[in-house]
Amino acid sequence: MKSLMSIKSDWEGGNSGAHRDIDGTFWKNYFSKLLRFSLTVVLLLQLILLPALSSSLSFSAPSKIDISGEGAYEMNFACSEDALGLSALLQIPDGFDYAGDAKIILDGMPSTCEPSQTGRSLEWDLSGVLLSCQHIVVNEWEQNPEGTDGGKEWIELYNPTSREIDISGWKLVDGYYGKTVYIPPGTVIGADGYQLLSWTNGSLINSNLDCILLLDAEGREVDLTSYAKDEKNNNLCWARYANGRDTDGDPDWRFQVATPGLSNGGISSDIYTGESLHLMFNLSAGCGAPSQASFFAEMLSSVGKTSAPAVTFEVGRANLSLSAWPDRFDIARGDEITWTVLLENDGNGAAYGVSVNATMHQGLQIAATDSPNSPNNVLNWSYASLAPGQREQVTFKAEVASIQGSYSSLFQAGWGPGPCQEMDLVCMQSPRTAIQKLPDQPRSLAVGGLAGFEIHADLPGGARELWINDTIPRGLIYNQKGN
Numbered sequence: 001m002k003s004l005m006s007i008k009s010d011w012e013g014g015n016s017g018a019h020r021d022i023d024g025t026f027w028k029n030y031f032s033k034l035l036r037f038s039l040t041v042v043l044l045l046q047l048i049l050l051p052a053l054s055s056s057l058s059f060s061a062p063s064k065i066d067i068s069g070e071g072a073y074e075m076n077f078a079c080s081e082d083a084l085g086l087s088a089l090l091q092i093p094d095g096f097d098y099a100g101d102a103k104i105i106l107d108g109m110p111s112t113c114e115p116s117q118t119g120r121s122l123e124w125d126l127s128g129v130l131l132s133c134q135h136i137v138v139n140e141w142e143q144n145p146e147g148t149d150g151g152k153e154w155i156e157l158y159n160p161t162s163r164e165i166d167i168s169g170w171k172l173v174d175g176y177y178g179k180t181v182y183i184p185p186g187t188v189i190g191a192d193g194y195q196l197l198s199w200t201n202g203s204l205i206n207s208n209l210d211c212i213l214l215l216d217a218e219g220r221e222v223d224l225t226s227y228a229k230d231e232k233n234n235n236l237c238w239a240r241y242a243n244g245r246d247t248d249g250d251p252d253w254r255f256q257v258a259t260p261g262l263s264n265g266g267i268s269s270d271i272y273t274g275e276s277l278h279l280m281f282n283l284s285a286g287c288g289a290p291s292q293a294s295f296f297a298e299m300l301s302s303v304g305k306t307s308a309p310a311v312t313f314e315v316g317r318a319n320l321s322l323s324a325w326p327d328r329f330d331i332a333r334g335d336e337i338t339w340t341v342l343l344e345n346d347g348n349g350a351a352y353g354v355s356v357n358a359t360m361h362q363g364l365q366i367a368a369t370d371s372p373n374s375p376n377n378v379l380n381w382s383y384a385s386l387a388p389g390q391r392e393q394v395t396f397k398a399e400v401a402s403i404q405g406s407y408s409s410l411f412q413a414g415w416g417p418g419p420c421q422e423m424d425l426v427c428m429q430s431p432r433t434a435i436q437k438l439p440d441q442p443r444s445l446a447v448g449g450l451a452g453f454e455i456h457a458d459l460p461g462g463a464r465e466l467w468i469n470d471t472i473p474r475g476l477i478y479n480q481k482g483n
């Protein structure tokens with residue numbers, strides 16, 4: 001193992017031109033290597049000090065989810081041994097539904113991953129997805145072939161994914177001298193394929209620790225080997241074992257008989273010892289979800305079953321109340337009525353997708369309102385959500401357009417898919433006796449001109465011995481021939 005100082009002096013002693021080739025990438029990799037080295041030391045110490053840990057699975061959920069709302073859930077799997085054929089299982093309680101957006105995160109790389117559903121059980125087959133999370137690796141390298149090294153040193157790349165990858169313009173850089181070898185145009189590695197490359201920029205050091213860094217055409221790190229030396233001058237060299245194994249640690253590597261262009265042997269795994277996998281997805285609670293829910297999660301693989309401790313959490317439910325009232329109940333033609341509609345959530349969960357509508361009686365005509373007035377004398381409005389304790393009030397005006405025996409207006413509200421709760425409210429108004437003289441606004445008149453007036457009497461309850469007394473304004477003379 002190298003100390004920080006010895007690594008630094010090796011690099012400073014190398015070809016300074018190479019430092020320009022890769023800008024700051026080398027220092028980044030140097031620190032990332034140091035971090036990996038430290039982690040390896042920590043892991044080794046744990047192995048020495050502690051008994052072997054078994055794989056663990058935990059299920060995390062929001063502490064509370066509301067009916068008709070969506071929550072983000074996560075399964076976290078920490079793997080204690082290399083495993084194949086990985087799949088995740090989740091039992092979801094009645095009333096809950098898978099709401100999509102599943103992704104898996106391994107080594108910080110997200111990948112989408114949809115489950116299949118059987119009854120109340122969701123299952124994710126993770127093997128294929130994990131394969132797509134992988135990347136090209138420097139799989140094997142011979143820094144000291146038998147005899148003279150110049151022109152005979154080689155590096156093997158391996159593509160573990162299920163798609164071919166064009167590596168034209170990518171480059172290899174050695175950690176000791178900082179020299180670069182460019183990968184020629186037109187180089188493509190097929191799925192599960194190998195590519196052998198000759199080291200053509202001088203010779204790789206044998207008797208000092210060296211490493212090979214693989215950068216893509218944009219100069220981003222794709223892979224990095226462990227630091228290693230080969231003083232054997234024979235066909236033994238450093239290789240990832242099992243073939244392609246990549247946990248960023250020294251245990252990925254074995255000094256063994258070279259297998260250029262072929263598998264390094266062993267059985268590759270979906271996930272390796274010490275790796276952690278996060279499976280994230282959304283669930284929604286339907287109208288029928290219970291007030292408490294439990295989830296059971298399992299991870300299955302070639303090395304057995306790991307169960308998560310059961311998780312129970314609270315389900316909140318909104319309870320909306322709807323009230324609506326006019327500023328007067330006895331009305332006459334021409335009155336302008338102000339309506340107030342109030343929604344209140346006194347439940348312990350938010351109401352999502354709240355919609356309200358007001359259908360006014362045909363004798364009332366909706367007038368001033370902020371909401372778009374829809375045809376048929378109906379007003380609609382909505383709220384994305386109403387939190388527990390939240391109140392929302394809307395006012396609008398309607399004019400009494402005609403005299404009717406009574407006026408019944410209908411107010412309705414609902415929320416959630418289904419909906420989860422529906423409310424109907426009928427509000428009655430009665431006509432009142434009223435006399436109206438029109439027009440009743442100031443107007444200009446010429447001498448000799450006619451000023452017409454009209455008197456309406458709305459008598460919804462009928463009338464006996466009806467008389468009307470009207471005072472003629474000063475300056476006007478009654479003209480019974482008027483209209």
Ligand SMILES: [Ca+2]
Pocket residue numbers: 144145146147148149233234
């Ligand atoms: Ca040699």
Ligand SMILES: [Ca+2]
Pocket residue numbers: 142143144145146230232233234235236237
């Ligand atoms: Ca060798």
Ligand SMILES: [Ca+2]
Pocket residue numbers: 143144145149153203204205206
């Ligand atoms: Ca060499």
Ligand SMILES: [Ca+2]
Pocket residue numbers: 139140156239258259260261262263264
């Ligand atoms: Ca090989």
